[in-house]
Amino acid sequence: MAKRKENRYQRILGWVFEQHYREGDQSVEWIRDELDQGADALGVERVKNLGDLIYSFRYRYELPAVILDAAPEGMQWVIRGAGTAKYRLDLIPAQVRIRPNPALTVTKIPDATPEIIAASALGDEQALLALVRYNRLIDIFLGVASYSLQNHLRTTAKGIGQVEVDEIYVAVDRHGRQFILPVQAKGGTDEIGITQTEQDIAACSEKWPTMVCRPISVQFGEDGRIAVFELVVQDDQVRVRREAHYKLVPARDISAADLESYGLDAGADAP
Known part of the structure; x- marks a missing residue:
């Protein structure tokens, strides 16, 4: 050959x-x-x-x-x-390749993106981060109140050197626990890798040591959906702690049947 x-x-x-x-x-x-x-x-x-x-x-x-x-x-x-x-x-x-799971259900979210942003978005990573930010997808995904702290953070971490984080959120939950959320955006054929996740964790743990670090990755999926992952590094592997898919739609496109199914999903998660 x-x-x-x-x-x-x-x-x-x-x-x-x-x-x-x-x-x-x-x-x-x-x-x-x-x-x-x-x-x-x-x-x-x-x-x-x-x-x-x-x-x-x-x-x-x-x-x-x-x-x-x-x-x-x-x-x-x-x-x-x-x-x-x-x-x-x-x-x-050898790493398990992390890609959006096509078998997951898709949750429709009323699209709150300002029209000027939607009209100007180019479909790249920065546009994806804007959609996540304006539609509060981090809050919805994790069940916390989150706030974008800095976009495109360039910093250093001991033993690693320069680190670049796509976006940093801070968050608090109903118990008062505070979190630092490094968010990496992947567009096109780019895949989630262990190195960026490790770097995000190292930088956040060094800069915000009192806050719990929860790495997040967001990707465009099929049919315009946005896949959101919470990641963890375990035994030299990037693993998915949780994954959800969202689709931004006009409010009128969310039917009574959709809302009923979301109620069933919530009931399944209840203690």
Whole structure:
């Protein structure tokens, strides 16, 4: 079988990996500048936005063949931050792919999005975050009073380096418990990965140590639905603690039958 041709990002990261990896290694550390060195050594154009290269391998692209081939059966490599401009490829148990469950019911929510926002939305992650914010989907999903604290937070975390969180919410429940909610938005074919979830937890635990951290992910799903996940890292795996699907519709499109079914769902959750 012919070997699949790799793109520029894959060739560069594969070159960096080969400079450090020795058979049996569980971790491979490298620095950002080596990506430029790899491009020069391979005779290809340097990557202008090195952050995009890292992001792409975390959520979009398959890792280079030389890295995939170095993973034993049942294991996979992930890219983690290891300090300022430093990264580390770690071997961890193969991750379960987290995608919206097509078997879940969809809850219709009266669309409270201002018309000017709806008309201007481009369908990307920032538009998705706006829909979640204006329609109070975090409140509805978790049963708390939540407030958007900061959008597109760039900060650092010890042992990781730079961390970027799509949006941060603070929340309080009926018992007075306070929560910090890092929200990651995924659009298109991007998938939920362990590294961003770990980074979100690390940054929030460091910056808001007295608040309970509950990582959230939101995604566009089929038929215009919005899938919302509460995540947890367990045994080196990202797991779904809960998942719900919502569809924003005009109030007139929510029927009596819909409302009756939601009442049944609420009854099933009651103690």
